[in-house]
Amino acid sequence: MTLTDLHAEVRRTFREFATKEIAPGACERDQTGAFPAALVAPLADIGVFRMLLPTELGGDAADTVSFVIALEEIARADQCVAALVANQVGLSALPVARFGSSEQRERWLPGLLSGEVLGSFGLTEPGGGSDTGAIRTRARRDGDGWVLDGAKTFITNAGLASTGFVIVAARTARRDDGRTSAGTFIVETDSLGFSVGPPLKKMGWRASDTREVFLDGVRVPDSAVLGDPERGLQQFLAALDFGRIQIATLGVGLIQSALDFALEHGAQRLAFGQPIDRFQAIAFKLADMEVDAHAARSLTVRAAELRDAGADFSHEAAIAKLFASEAAMRAAHQCVQIHGGAGFMDDSDASRLFRDAKILEIGEGTSEIQRLVISRRLTR
Structure with missing residues (x-):
């Protein structure tokens, strides 16, 4: 493990930020269950949301080691704030950057990196978690779009005022060998038929927004498909x-x-x-x-x-x-x-x-x- 002077500077910067801005309110947020909304803009300002993205997509093109160091310091201060960052980066911005079309990137990445828009990822369902191939949520072809029906649970950041979308994993077809093909769809939270349940009460991560997501005939256009509709898993x-x-x-x-x-x-x-x-x-x-x-x-x-x-x-x-x-x-x-x-x-x-x-x-x-x-x- 070889860390550079740059890595040391990243640690110093984020430790100072986390100690001053995040740690003081950690216990209070844990007790009240209040989502750390006031920290989203400072997190964006210090650059943690954009670290890993390439410069052509508005990022800083930092190495993964630098991001890990930054995230460790945030996690050291408050696990819920670190979970917010991990969800925004690993389960929202990076999938859009890696698999998204130019249109999807242009629409969503600026808001994700600035913190003005929060993203979410919906895979886990009431009937299964570890068995990702057993997804029951379905996406059926309908003209020039898709119609989604199903439910997700334990979904992070799905029901906040600034949540712009949930990336939903859904079955798209049954292959000849009996296995299921699945796609991922960027479902905007203001879509007709999209709804979320109340915040779930949890043993830990109390200040992290966690909810059920319901899809009742949600229609999305072809442009909402993230990547290959048959290779979502x-x-x-x-x-x-x-x-x-x-x-x-x-x-x-x-x-x-x-x-x-x-x-x-x-x-x-x-x-x-x-x-x-x-x-x-x-x-x-x-x-x-x-x-x-x-x-x-x-x-x-x-x-x-x-x-x-x-x-x-x-x-x-x-x-x-x-x-x-x-x-x-x-x-x-x-x-x-x-x-x-x-x-x-x-x-x-x-x-x-x-x-x-x-x-x-x-x-x-x-x-x-x-x-x-x-x-x-x-x-x-």
Whole structure:
């Protein structure tokens, strides 16, 4: 892992921003469930939404490692704000940039990069998540367009005032071999027949907007098809590989945050006449958290470096996501344990991290799916 002076500057810039602008309101947002709308414009201004896009599309053409460093610092301050960034970049702007037509790029990318428009991606359905091939939402041909019917659930940023569209994955045909072809469609949120449910109540990520999406005869033109209407799942899986780097990065940020809070508490809390971090039982927990932070960060940066090199990074992304998400859960557990009763209080930072950590083992492919992906590479 070779980091440059530029990478160090990215870390300094985003750490300063996250410490000043994001961290102070993290606990309050967690308790109220308020979406961090006031942070969208500052995030756009500092450039995190546009980092990875090429200059010809309005981006900064930054390398993936730089983006990972920036996202880690945001995740260290607040997982929900990091989830907002990950959704806006990995599941909205990048798919439009990679698979979109020139018309789609011109229409949506300026707003996505400025933060004036939020995007969303709808894959998971009430009847299935990990089995992406079992999509029930259907898109049928109708003249010069398509009509979509179905429902999605656990969809991030689908129901906000500034949400412009949801990229919906839907079945388009049944092939001769019995398998389903699927496409992805840019469905504007003001489309007739499109609706969302109320915000879902969650254990963690409370300040992240998560809802059900309903499609009742939603008609979209051919120009709404994103990429190939028969290769939507393949396009999604390509986006998912990068999404796993993003979730791994959120894991790194959470581990580091848990360690930071544990170190602070361990130095301040007295027991038997001395700070509790002087006791080996606590010191060893801190050591394990430090090891996990270094290992998770190295694995994540390695996957990012492969992406920057134009190499296949899906295997390394799965490894990084699996390790970092499970290490984040371990770190959050130890952070609560070191805080004792104070960490069990719902409004504490330790409690917030513990609740936020669990989704990292689920989103963008569960830990079980990551092990399946990794083992298939080993045994094929």
